Amino acid sequence: MHAVVLREYGGPENLKWEEVPAPEPKAGEALIRVGAVSVDIYQSVLRRGGAVGVKLPLIMGNGIAGTVSALGANASGVAVGERVVVCNNVSCGDCRYCRMGRDTLCIGRLILGGHRNGGYAELVAVPARDCVPLPESISFEQACLIPNTIGPVLKACSRRADISPGENVLVVGAGGGMGIHAVQAARACGGRVIAAMRSMRMADAVKAAGADVIVSTEEPDWSEQVRRHTDGWGAQAALDFVANTQTLKGSLDALAPAGTLVIMGYFPRGSVLETPTWVFSEERTVTGNRSAGRRDIEDSIALVKAGRIEPLIARVFPLRDAAAAHQGFEAG
Numbered sequence: 230m231h232a233v234v235l236r237e238y239g240g241p242e243n244l245k246w247e248e249v250p251a252p253e254p255k256a257g258e259a260l261i262r263v264g265a266v267s268v269d270i271y272q273s274v275l276r277r278g279g280a281v282g283v284k285l286p287l288i289m290g291n292g293i294a295g296t297v298s299a300l301g302a303n304a305s306g307v308a309v310g311e312r313v314v315v316c317n318n319v320s321c322g323d324c325r326y327c328r329m330g331r332d333t334l335c336i337g338r339l340i341l342g343g344h345r346n347g348g349y350a351e352l353v354a355v356p357a358r359d360c361v362p363l364p365e366s367i368s369f370e371q372a373c374l375i376p377n378t379i380g381p382v383l384k385a386c387s388r389r390a391d392i393s394p395g396e397n398v399l400v401v402g403a404g405g406g407m408g409i410h411a412v413q414a415a416r417a418c419g420g421r422v423i424a425a426m427r428s429m430r431m432a433d434a435v436k437a438a439g440a441d442v443i444v445s446t447e448e449p450d451w452s453e454q455v456r457r458h459t460d461g462w463g464a465q466a467a468l469d470f471v472a473n474t475q476t477l478k479g480s481l482d483a484l485a486p487a488g489t490l491v492i493m494g495y496f497p498r499g500s501v502l503e504t505p506t507w508v509f510s511e512e513r514t515v516t517g518n519r520s521a522g523r524r525d526i527e528d529s530i531a532l533v534k535a536g537r538i539e540p541l542i543a544r545v546f547p548l549r550d551a552a553a554a555h556q557g558f559e560a561g
């Protein structure tokens with residue numbers, strides 16, 4: 230089969246189109262014919278050598294949608310010919326966190342396309358239990374955004390920030406690929422969305438995605454503006470996709486008492502989060518959000534199928550042009 234292989238860390242040009250042996254599904258595994266696979270920040274960081282526990286050569290790639298083409302011994306839950314989305318996290322299903330339903334914190338967690346071969350290939354073998362059935366109405370291109378874009382933002386809204394209908398939700402970095410889907414996810418949870426962004430280039434798209442109000446993080450009083458747009462109370466939840474010192478401070482300042490700040494960005498080097506005494510006295514919560522679990526992927530599929538979240542695709546590339554896709558991603 231053909232695959233995109235990473236043999237040396239570095240720029241996008243290190244993603245090489247090669248002929249390699251096709252994988253065989255082991256016990257409990259499904260062989261997937263890849264229909265589409267996505268590009269995200271983890272894969273960009275990994276390619277440059279910044280991800281932990283990775284060994285080269287590697288077939289990268291998670292955010293996989295495709296068709297089951299064969300099953301290993303004792304593989305169950307999916308059938309040959311079935312369309313599926315594959316969870317990014319290979320979890321054990323048995324540790325204390327898996328049993329709590331927090332499989333993204335699995336003690337034995339492996340990342341597909343990081344700690345084992347992923348989907349930058351015509352075929353990939355994955356645990357059958359990590360395959361989630363995909364309805365015909367969702368294309369593979371749309372579905373490949375679910376594991377590493379829509380699933381994580383929906384989890385942040387529903388399980389980390391626990392957004393209820395009518396609550397004010399601040400999305401910082403709303404113009405980015407994750408942020409614009411978070412605007413939709415917050416709306417799907419019933420929230421009223423205040424979008425904060427540095428550049429207004431994406432303002433119309435963010436409004437179309439469901440933002441009620443847009444503020445500019447370039448303006449020094451932007452967190453005060455959030456407060457004014459929420460009758461002086463502040464937002465019940467803030468999702469910060471930028472997570473630098475300035476946006477973390479602004480996000481925390483913009484929260485209402487008992488509000489929750491969810492740190493969504495890869496904490497940039499040098500970011501500092503100061504927690505003033507009123508974080509204590511007003512019982513505000515600061516938490517993080519690490520990828521999506523199986524339940525989040527199932528919930529995302531249901532919301533996409535119902536038309537309540539629309540996967541927004543910038544561009545589609547043939548698999549052999551993975552290097553160009555990475556270049557495009559990194560150019561914004």
Ligand SMILES: [Zn+2]
Nearest residue numbers: 321324327335
């Ligand atoms: Zn586990």
